[in-house]
Amino acid sequence: MAAPAATAAPSVPPSLSLPPSQFARIQPHAYLLAHLSPPSASNQPSIRANGRAPSQFRVTSANAGSLTHTNGSAVVRIGDTAAVCGVRAELLHTEDIASWSVSQASSSNKRRRLADLGEKPTEEDEDEDPEDDRAHIEDLNLLVPNISLSTGCAPGFIPGAAPSALAQSLSHQILSLLHSTRLVRADDLRVWYQQPNLGPEEPERHNENEQMDVDAEQSATIEDKPREIKAFWVLHIDIMIISLAGNPFDAAWAAVLAALRDTKLPKAWWDVDNETIVCSDSVSDARKLSLRGLPVASSFGVFEADAAAGWRANVIPDATEQTQTGKKGSPERWILADPDGYEEGLIQERACIVVDKQKDGKTTIVKMEKNGGWTVDTEDLRQLVEISAQRWDEMKRILDQC
Structure with a gap:
């Protein structure tokens, strides 16, 4: 009597999920946005893909x-x-x-x-x-x-x-x-x-007055x-x-x-x-x-939730006015300190602030540059100056020890 044929195991449907490394390559903007904007129910803080907070510099x-x-x-x-x-x-x-x-x-x-x-x-x-x-x-x-x-x-x-x-x-x-x-x-x-100063030659002295x-x-x-x-x-x-x-x-x-x-x-x-x-x-x-002070540079980049915000502002004339006046609300964005190579490909607006501190602890803005957009306003720049002042303290400690 022939042995019964073995029943085939049910086939497992292939997984549709992607590992984080591949997802980061295929959809870099969505990958970074998912880290910076976690679900509200998760109660997780806004963390960049590299594990840093938005205002945190690298080691x-x-x-x-x-x-x-x-x-x-x-x-x-x-x-x-x-x-x-x-x-x-x-x-x-x-x-x-x-x-x-x-x-x-x-x-x-x-x-x-x-x-x-x-x-x-x-x-x-x-x-x-x-x-x-x-x-x-x-x-x-x-x-x-x-x-x-x-x-x-x-x-x-x-x-x-x-x-x-x-x-x-x-x-x-x-x-x-x-x-x-x-x-x-x-x-x-x-x-x-x-x-x-070789002094006067010794002339023939006739009197003291001469x-x-x-x-x-x-x-x-x-x-x-x-x-x-x-x-x-x-x-x-x-x-x-x-x-x-x-x-x-x-x-x-x-x-x-x-x-x-x-x-x-x-x-x-x-x-x-x-x-x-x-x-x-x-x-x-x-x-x-004898150098004059210690000017420290801090660079920042702006990441916008809308990936087409920059393109839309250039193509649609009303988008520029709406973003500047804020009538319809500006898109969600994050200002990232010390952007890495992955983040630099996703940001359009950049800012660099160079500060120095006097002996009395007063912060002096040596140079300020901003290019690539208009979302960073005066209040944002004031906060960036405070972050740059904290960065100055850290860099001074590091340079004094080297």
């Missing part, structure tokens, strides 16, 4: 003095975005500057006008003159930042490619912020020469010869993004701050006999830069 670390062949260096890591900065100093002789004689003539005319008014500036006043400070650093290009995105920092960067638009834009932003904040003092980059007249003439001659600038230090600030996972500007600027705080310039002087600049080999003679 930041810094290490200074990592490169031994530079005058100053630092490595800064913000989440998975890492930047290396090295500062290299080179001498620029004033005799190699084509417009140096013209600028010196302008300074002489200024001192002559002050003398006509009966005012004589001190050396400290001359060194801290804002106009000379700006002219020397900006016009002579004493600060030369350059950003490169290394091969392998992100999938889109291949070897042998020309510098990307992102790298050029970041270099321009770094240079603009260095100039606007006046972070580096021009006097730290000047190499001075003071003519020595010798006193000679001393007075010699003193007046020495006072009429001010100090001369013989050279400038040019700081080449090279930044390399070795890992790009969103918000490269904050990481690059933090690396520049840490590297400049670590920079030491050799003691240099003018050798009269050889008519050249001589630098000391002693490390103890090197001096650090």
Whole structure:
């Protein structure tokens, strides 16, 4: 008798659910929106896909003095975005500057006008003159930042490619912020020469009155010869993004701050006999830069619940007016601090706030930029300044420890 045939197991219908990784690739906007806008019945807070709160920055670390062949260096890591900065100093002789004689003539005319008014500036006043400070650093290009995105920092960067638009834009932003904040003092980059006071030659002394007249003439001659600038230090600030996972500007600027705080310039002087600049080999003679404050940059991005909000505002004229006036209510949105690479592809409006704090704890807005939209209003900017001030405290603690 034949054995009964085994009954086939009922087939299980395939699951229609997707793992989170695939869902994030297929529907990135819906994936981030599901995290930021959980169901009201779940009582869950608004959390980004990376687990951070909307106003929370990524974990930041810094290490200074990592490169031994530079005058100053630092490595800064913000989440998975890492930047290396090295500062290299080179001498620029004033005799190699084509417009140096013209600028010196302008300074002489200024001192002559002050003398006509009966005012004589001190050396400290001359060194801290804002106009000379700006002219020397900006016009002579004493600060030369350059950003490169290394091969392998992100999938889109291949070897042998020309510098990307992102790298050029970041270099321009770094240079603009260095100039606007006046972070580096021009006097730290000047190499001075003071003519020595050799005193009067020993003439044949006939009487005391004759010798006193000679001393007075010699003193007046020495006072009429001010100090001369013989050279400038040019700081080449090279930044390399070795890992790009969103918000490269904050990481690059933090690396520049840490590297400049670590920079030491050799003691240099003018050798009269050889008519050249001589630098000391002693490390103890090197001096650090006396930077103006600690401007910290904080970047933000706006994520809107309506994925087509930006497209609709450009195509439908009424959408712009409705969003600005708020007659029909603005769409739900979240302002995300320190957006990562995944979030940067989903945001259109960006804001960057650079703040510094004085000794009394007062927060100063150094620079504020906003582009890509109009949803961020005055109240939002006020809150972003407060978040940036808290970020400043955190970054100061990190940079002081590195």
